[in-house]
Amino acid sequence: MKKINLLILLVLLCCMLQAQHVITYDAPGGLKYSAHNDDFTVQVREPGGDWQDLFEWKVQVDLDNVQTASMVNFDFEGEVEVRVRKNNGAVNSVQIRPLSLGIVPAVNGQVISFSLSQPTKLSLEVNGDKLHNLHLFANSILKEKPNLDDPNVIYFGPGIHQPKDQPGDVFHISSGKTVYIDGGAVVRAKLLIDRAEDVRIIGHGIIYQSERGVEIRHSTNVTVDGPVFINPSHYTIYGGQTTGLTVRNIKSFSCKGWSDGVDLMSCSNVVIDGVFMRNSDDCIAIYGHRWDFCGSARNYQIKNSTLWSDIAHPTNIGLHGYAEVGGDTIENITFTNIDILEHDEDDRDYQGCMAITCSDNNLVRNITYENIRVEDFQEGQLFNFRVVYNEKYSGAPGRGIENVLLKKIQYNGNFANPSVIKGFDGERAVKKILIDGLTINGNSVKKIADANMQVGGFVNELKVK
Known part of the structure; x- marks a missing residue:
């Protein structure tokens, strides 16, 4: 009995040591080149661990004079180190906003580094440039994922998702459904909730260049939690x-x-x-x-x-x-x-x-x-x-x-x-x-x-x- 208990303890300890504390997501193959911005190279790691690459997305900003900025998106718990390389031009100054975060990075030539200990959404701006900046979104790891075998769960897994047989690039979401958008998923459509109740849209994936992101009409008890809308x-x-x-x-x-x-x-x-x-x-x-x-x-x-x-x-x-x-x-x-x-x-x-x-x-x-x-x-x-x-x-x-x-x-x-x-x-x-x-x-x-x-x-x- 003592040997069995010891074995269970060792298995549990092994599982704890192997738990992921940093989760990164790559872009689907069809967007790897067209949606990538090379202004920055961004990596993250647990303190002392191996560096992991993030995918740097193109995001367009500012109607007055549309420009292309950058965005990265990942999940973590505990503490994470961030390393950013500015690939084009000199780095004379760096500011991380909101200023209320109080993050002062270390700068060594083209490389900018700092640490995070809690979920954060920030803008990293080199030389005062707010139009070609880096947006960094560090999410908590999603602890309670829905059961994918549940018939009321709509799962968008890693890859690109686009309606094939519905006009207007729309996914219709009915009452009682949970839509789970994996962090590696890209949904190229609007999510429409019309005269429905008790609907959840969760996950850290991307809703990409749709007509609208989520449209909610004449409905009750709706939650939208986590996605990025590009x-x-x-x-x-x-x-x-x-x-x-x-x-x-x-x-x-x-x-x-x-x-x-x-x-x-x-x-x-x-x-x-x-x-x-x-x-x-x-x-x-x-x-x-x-x-x-x-x-x-x-x-x-x-x-x-x-x-x-x-x-x-x-x-x-x-x-x-x-x-x-x-x-x-x-x-x-x-x-x-x-x-x-x-x-x-x-x-x-x-x-x-x-x-x-x-x-x-x-x-x-x-x-x-x-x-x-x-x-x-x-x-x-x-x-x-x-x-x-x-x-x-x-x-x-x-x-x-x-x-x-x-x-x-x-x-x-x-x-x-x-x-x-x-x-x-x-x-x-x-x-x-x-x-x-x-x-x-x-x-x-x-x-x-x-x-x-x-x-x-x-x-x-x-x-x-």
Whole structure:
């Protein structure tokens, strides 16, 4: 008996020693050359182990002047060492963002190295170049994988997956299904969830150059957790009239007109957690009625995320609603622990890292922005809260904006246009705005005059602490 117990212990110990702590994924053969970017060579390893190569994907960014950047994606637990070689040009300076990560790499000639001890999404920029940078996504290892023999599991394994007999490059996902996208899988199609419930899309694979990434319509209890979305033509996550939506740990790139990140119309009870969005339109937009989606939008938590808008807003609330029947209510929305890495918008009507553009008879209320860190951006405003009539998109001005809290907001930069707070008229006003703990370039803002802010008419109870 003692010998059997000892043998079991040795087997368990052997299994523990052989457990994978770094998992890498190669690109499918059909994309190895066309989708590869040679700007960087990236390797990872457990401390003291053998270096493993990562596949450096091409990702296109910035609608203004579309450029090709790089992306790598892997899983790990414990600690991992990262080694990056810049293959073209001198390395004069290196910055890793978000700056809140506090990662200071070692640089030796063309080689840049650093270590990670927790899941991280970052941008490595050489010589200040944000258009040809390296995006590195280090995920946790997926512990609970679905049973592939379960008839309710749709498995996309390593390789390229594209519908052969369905028009429009769409995979239709019905109720009760779990879609598991392996880290080595590339799905060249939109995933459509329409009038379904209890659906999960998980895994660290790639949804590649589809019309949209995931489209969720008239559905309940949907989770999207883990994939990378490379350059869809339209929205990454398109949600309409859906309740109980969780979007977690997705990574997104877009570079075309209307290629927003997460756009939600008439959705409620939403959690967006741990995402990295680099989009050439709004990164996250929350609306009421639009197209064939009806109803108000309530109860959102957006947290622990990084937003990079090469065009338009990192966050936007309130433009679309049901103007013809009195509008919708958009309420109880919280943004916490967010890094904003870029905001570049020429049109003053569409500026604001934190934007509430209240139109279409909407009422927007009970909005909180807390622990938001905004890095230097090209062109735009820190925040923009307005009740407006937008001639291009609106049927009426909004009903009003009420109860907005900005708490512990940090901005470091020199190019922000003045923020704007403005009502429409006496009946359609902005009320009860509290700015508590705003710092600009390290300086605490204690009064409105120091906030680089323009306050228009019909604004009531604006306070700065």
